[in-house]
Amino acid sequence: DGGITQSPKYLFRKEGQNVTLSCEQNLNHDAMYWYRQDPGQGLRLIYYSQIVNDFQKGDIAEGYSVSREKKESFPLTVTSAQKNPTAFYLCASREHRAGQPQHFGDGTRLSIL
Amino acid sequence: AQSVTQPDIHITVSEGASLELRCNYSYGATPYLFWYVQSPGQGLQLLLKYFSGDTLVQGIKGFEAEFKRSQSSFNLRKPSVHWSDAAEYFCARLDNAGGTSYGKLTFGQGTILTVHP
Numbered sequence: 001d002g003g004i005t006q007s008p009k010y011l012f013r014k015e016g017q018n019v020t021l022s023c024e025q026n027l028n029h030d031a032m033y034w035y036r037q038d039p040g041q042g043l044r045l046i047y048y049s050q051i052v053n054d055f056q057k058g059d060i061a062e063g064y065s066v067s068r069e070k071k072e073s074f075p076l077t078v079t080s081a082q083k084n085p086t087a088f089y090l091c092a093s094r095e096h097r098a099g100q101p102q103h104f105g106d107g108t109r110l111s112i113l
Numbered sequence: 114a115q116s117v118t119q120p121d122i123h124i125t126v127s128e129g130a131s132l133e134l135r136c137n138y139s140y141g142a143t144p145y146l147f148w149y150v151q152s153p154g155q156g157l158q159l160l161l162k163y164f165s166g167d168t169l170v171q172g173i174k175g176f177e178a179e180f181k182r183s184q185s186s187f188n189l190r191k192p193s194v195h196w197s198d199a200a201e202y203f204c205a206r207l208d209n210a211g212g213t214s215y216g217k218l219t220f221g222q223g224t225i226l227t228v229h230p
Binding site: 004006041042043045048058088090092096098099100101105109 | 149221
């Protein structure tokens with residue numbers, strides 16, 4: 001079955017440490033997205049990529065970095081510069097045609113030790 | 114900037130009762146609108162979408178939504194709620210810029226639905 005796989009489901013980070021969240025899709029979608037979700041704040045866009053080797057900052061990119069070396073993969077690194085990284089992170093993808101919806105993975109919950 | 118507002122943070126209904134979740138969007142040409150549902154600790158599942166044409170849209174799990182341009186609204190409805198419908202619901206709008214859809218979604222803040230037996 002086609003879908004979006006996020007791993008790990010739960011992740012713990014020590015102070016000053018970088019961590020990378022994985023997002024893989026086998027839907028053959030061109031566009032991929034990373035969101036952060038905090039209680040009562042809905043979803044906020046971190047980064048998005050329309051095509052391989054290209055990506056743009058979203059609304060809250062500070063303290064995060066991404067890469068898009070393959071169509072199927074869009075990993076997110078939470079760097080030590082992100083002072084409040086505890087959140088639920090969601091990855092999404094979509095066909096790059098007008099009006100197509102985004103499809104979401106099951107998320108990764110990141111916590112600080 | 115385009116925005117989406119869900120006025121109700123939390124709604125409680127009894128099982129079997131009807132449901133309406135409100136969503137208002139900021140004015141803009143040809144809105145592409147979506148409703149998603151999220152169970153605790155899970156990702157978002159698409160319930161339905163509106164692009165154009167018939168203003169009453171049918172979705173999965175017995176949900177429907179009605180697009181009303183005059184009221185800038187896209188309310189989600191279900192005639193009889195089941196206990197399994199308890200979840201958080203998000204309305205979203207697809208951003209269009211310069212005639213090219215970049216696929217960026219603007220989400221409402223979400224409405225948490227509690228279902229009493």
